[in-house]
Amino acid sequence: ADLKMIVTIEEEGVPEEVDGACEELGNGKVLKAFVGKEERDGWLNFREELKAASPDFERPRGEEATENSDILLAYFTSGTTGNPKMVNHDQTYPLGHILTAKFWQNVEEDGLHYTVADTGWGKAVWGKLYGQWIAGSAVFVYDYGRFDAGRMMEMVSKYGVTTFCAPPTIYRFMIKEDMSRYDFSTLNYAVTAGEPLNPTIYNRFLEATGLRLMEGYGQTETVVAIANYPWMNPKPGSMGKPSPGYEMVLVDKNDKVCDVGEEGEIVIKTDIGRPVGLFVDYHLDPEKMRNTWHDDYYHTGDTAWIDEDGYFWFVGRADDIIKSSGYRVGPFEVESALLTHPAVLECAITGVPDKLRGQVVKATVVLTKGYAPSEELKVELQSHVKNITAPYKYPRIVEFADELPKTISGKIRRVEIREKDKPYPVINALECKACERCIVA
Template sequence: MNLLSEFIKDYHEYKNYDDMVENYKLNIPANFNFSYDVIDRYAELAPEKRALVWCNDENEEKFFNFKEISRDSQRTAHFLTKHGIKKGDVVMLILRRRYEFWWLLPALHRIGAIAVPATNQLLKHDIVYRCNAAEIKMIISFDDGNVMKQIEEAMPESKSVKELISVKGSREGWIDFHKELDSLPEECNVFERPQGENATKNDDTMLMYFTSGTSGYPKMVLHDFTYPLGHIATAKFWQNVMDDGLHISVAETGWAKAVWGKIYGQWISGTAVFVYDMVSFAPDLFFKKIAHYKVTTFCAPPTAYRFLIRQDLSKYDLSNLKYCVTAGEAMNSEVYNKFLEKTGIKIYEGYGQTESAILAGTFPGMEVKPGSMGKSAPGYDVQIINHDGKKCQPLECGSIVINLKNGKPAGLLKGYYKNEEQTKKALSGEWYDTGDTAYYDDDGYIWFVGRNDDLIKSAGYRISPFEVESVLQQHPSVLECAVTGITDPKRGQAVKATIVLTKGYTAGKELEIELKTFATEHLALYKIPRLIEFVEELPKTISGKIRRVEIRQKDN
């Protein structure tokens, strides 16, 4: 069983994309709270229903049903209030993929505190910035000596932080989460839903994410308590999760992609979540886990698929795997075709942001066009508009925007923390501007072009870095690639490719000529890189996004 009919008006299995878009209408309860209205609801109706399957590289494994998740998150809420956490307080979670995340996040929702999921890749200065910008009151971390050291070194400059919590083992200056949790009395198995001024409301802040922008300081994105309902479309209608299935999204809990694919929409839709707490991504071991635990649906960025298709997939029993999706960047057709050839499974693409749920996608029943983000997701009216604010014609490049004329859709950000001007700019007009550019094809499919700042303007042409990168990445010598514009006296800008080579290839003039010739066979002449630079690595944000701005600054 699942709870879809409780949150979608007149819910039924939609015949096709048009039926879905026309009839999908969310039913948003007053004062919705995911912990009480989803987790506890399952604990009441189907207590033994599987919720979470967890394993790690040490061959540990744990299985949780909804009765257990409900009980453990309620005990965790008592633990947090014992240490002074109350409604509106801000708590940072640095947990990689530890199973305690699925207790702590719902526990914070129960209290009405604000969760700030963060990556374990943060360094001291990142932690100091986040603590002071968001007024973090508590940091909860997993047992990694380097991560804990970075946190400890940040504390003298992080005056708002009152407590440090470790979810595994004891360490001087840290509170042992499990030791205290285990010592709580049995009556702490129940945490009553707060009432009156302590009750959560739909427009209260529930989550805060620091975006890993490709320039400047990270923005602080706020999501309210209706945000989980926006991810019904993400899970049920894009990832196509199955009732009583097992879904994995390749994402560490510090990124918004984790709540896209590891809790909200998946649990509402009735599927269990599979979590592999890996230290690093090893394709062979990853596929063994998928086969062993009988994963049914799978989501990963295109980068992960590029590694996976190099495996001998015939070694693994993937008979339970029914559906695969990808997001994060547009998928190269070569990767799509190889995966389809090796598994018989199509990959359905999607598009969204830290500020949103799924905005556009290739949904079940739609024709797959590799590289296209598909069409508007149910609940969103996504359009591409030109400088005059009019809808673009096919092949006309414009800005990807969300129609706000009928109000803010569930899943879209509440605003930016302590930045009224930025919030007003984003949400007070008729459109929310994603900052990305794209175009329609003749069938109404949307094709990503790039960030507004990344577009290259050469001799009157607008060139998408992604398009050029996609072609170059088809050459076996190219492991990673970033395309940028460099100043050119004749063209205004010329195309430059910065390339990391695959092992076994040697940088040099001969390879440069080969790559330019290869590009000429697949691209219009004005898109061919005039300059190719070979490097050991590309500059990236903490989340792994290429910082093209850094390359541009160095070159220009």
């Protein structure tokens, strides 16, 4: 990453990890600073350096003046499909988040906005800094160790949060609680992004609060690029329509624009210029740039379809699409079907190699409190999906787990499940008797 300095907190084990990484890289030129009270050999004390710094700041002028095109910051992607990528944004990036805060999150001047996101990930500045402050809203920050939905809702009630943003996983945990115990009278607006929103969650949250969940879509590389805005009627499960300033279409593998109802990759058109908020490049990775951004399209790697009203419907990451017996199965539809069953708290749909079908659908399921794994429940879940979706989409393999692998930002790492299943001893799904964790039908 061409690193010149690293600043970190004095948390147990973190400075040691940094020392080890620098030693492994053989880079003795990296300045290391920590925010803490103790002294460490080879490290600067951030607080002491801050005290010694001059309070006067002279704005650079002339050739040294900051340009709009200068790099402002870099974020790492969450790595849901592979290793994280380092994404560079320029000085116009904060302005792009006016869309995010004012027009999607609908923050209020003198209101109190709360976005559930760990600092350090792109989603943090989606909801904790630029757009909210530009729009005149205060920001509520709540740090927690292990997530507790009840405790979080207590904070929303106690401090009078007016607008709220969280990934669908958080809402999923919220609706499993008795939400009638909490006071949401100050809450005027709620949005979600990060993963597709299951319609069941939308409806349950609406029943509990009277608020419609307004889904949005974006990446570390963008600001909010597609969303259900206040002036729109949301369709539960749809990401909405392209944001102002963003021209977006779906294309097939030959970059031909897809028709209504046809599945394709989401791309951002850049033929007339780069939209405000879209990233500049992947740091020191020109090959990734060539593969991702070409022919006046930025390729998101996500697939969707568009209905006759222009609403985008998420299908999955291109890497997550399952190809089984000639059919293409998007994980979101099957996950949405499973999540309507009361026994399912969380789930992830992946493809498992199969000699006969190419791939078969596998469900990794985390159960709700009060339910226990059993062969009967596995069959019941399979039948449940068959009754909701096309029969060929049901999970032939069902595996129960205590938790799903996730990124630090809370997104499900289906790639990790797929990696674990690569040596899966399935010769043919109909013949699989290799382990006791799964049932195949």
